[in-house]
Structure formats: C-alpha cells, structure tokens
Amino acid sequence: MGKKVFSLEDFDLALRKAKEAIKKDGLIIYPTDTVYGIGCNALSRKAVEKVYLLKGREEKKPLSIVVSDIEMLLQYCNAGKKEIDAIERFLPGPYTLLLKRKKKIAAATGEKIGIRVPEHFFIITLVRQLGVPIVSTSANRKGGKPPAKVEEIDGRIRRGVSVIIDGGRCRHGKGSTVIDLVEGKVLRKGAVKKEEMVFEEEGSGAA
Secondary structure: OOOOEEEHHHHHHHHHHHHHHHHOOOOEEEOOOOOOEEEOEOOOHHHHHHHHHHHOOOOOOOOEEEOOOHHHHHHHEEOOHHHHHHHHHHOOOOEEEEEEEOOOEOOEOOOEEEEEOOOOHHHHHHHHHHOOOEEEEEOOOOOOOOOOOHHHOOHHHHHOOOEEEEOOOOOOOOOEEEEEOOOOEEEEOOEOOHHHHHHHHHHHHOO
C-alpha cells in the first residue's frame, strides 16, 4: 500500500493528493479549525454512501458540507438578509449553520442543510479549486470522540480513507457550534470565536 498520510508542511503535495482522491470518489481526512473531518464530494452519492458506512451512521441523518465562501453557499441554500447577516457574522469560523436547502444533493436530502466555512486555509483552498462542496463530518465512528490531531483517529477510520492530511493539532480541539438559522436556535454548543464568547452565554438556554 502506498503512502496515505501527507503533511501540510508540503502544502502543494497534500493539496494534490486530496484533490485526486476526491475526484475519484474517495474519502479523505482533513484538518479544520475545530476537529479533523472526513470529506468527499458532497454531490456524489457513491462517495457519500462510503462516509455513512465508514462512520456507522444512519443514512437518514444528513451530512453537513464545507463551501469556500458565501457565493458557493448561496448555490445550495436559500438565505434572506437576516440569514446573510448571520452568515457574515459567523463565517468563516467554528460554526455549522443550518439553512433551507435550495437543491437536493447527495449529502443532504432534507429541507435543511448544514454549512461550514472553516477558518482553515487548506480545506477552503481544496473546495475552491475543486468547485464542489465537500462533506463535513468529524473523523470518528458513531459515538466516538472527534479527533483534534491525526494520532487520535480510530484505526478503522484511518483504514477506510484514501488520503489523510496532517495539519497538526486543530486550533479549537472540539466540534463546531451548530446554529439553526431557520428556527433561530443553538442546537449544539461547541467551539466559538473569542469575540463570540458572549454569544455562547446568551445561547446557553437554547435546545
């Protein structure tokens, strides 16, 4: 078996290997500002099914996606001025924002879709160059701990992907804060920007 782990110290090689894997409907593990994620082409049913199988996750549960910017976000979501204001406030950052889905894609077939724009140059560059959204789901089996560094990734997960991008320890080391912009609720408290610590306290009573 050939080399699977590529360090961001050689950014160009890591980017090339990740792009090659995604284009072949393969899975990759990549660093973000929160934790390491499993990624694939979010538009490919074949690739998305591999993610569900690897994580042991029920297919009825939608997967979030990474987009490179607001322009790409608006290709897949409906957002009015109120939502755009929130998007500009939180993204890029350690948040997953739920919005109304504009069109059906393999990773999200329900009426809402989770969107991420991480504060991480590698994954944003990868998405931008590929021109398609990439699945965003933590690199652990169902019920497992999301890994903050490559050494924490479960062996079954490591074996199930084509490429692993090692970017060192993730900045926040915990999952994103999930905000439903449709319902106006914080669904999960996780990592936040330093300037948003007050927001975290305000949202402590949300479901």
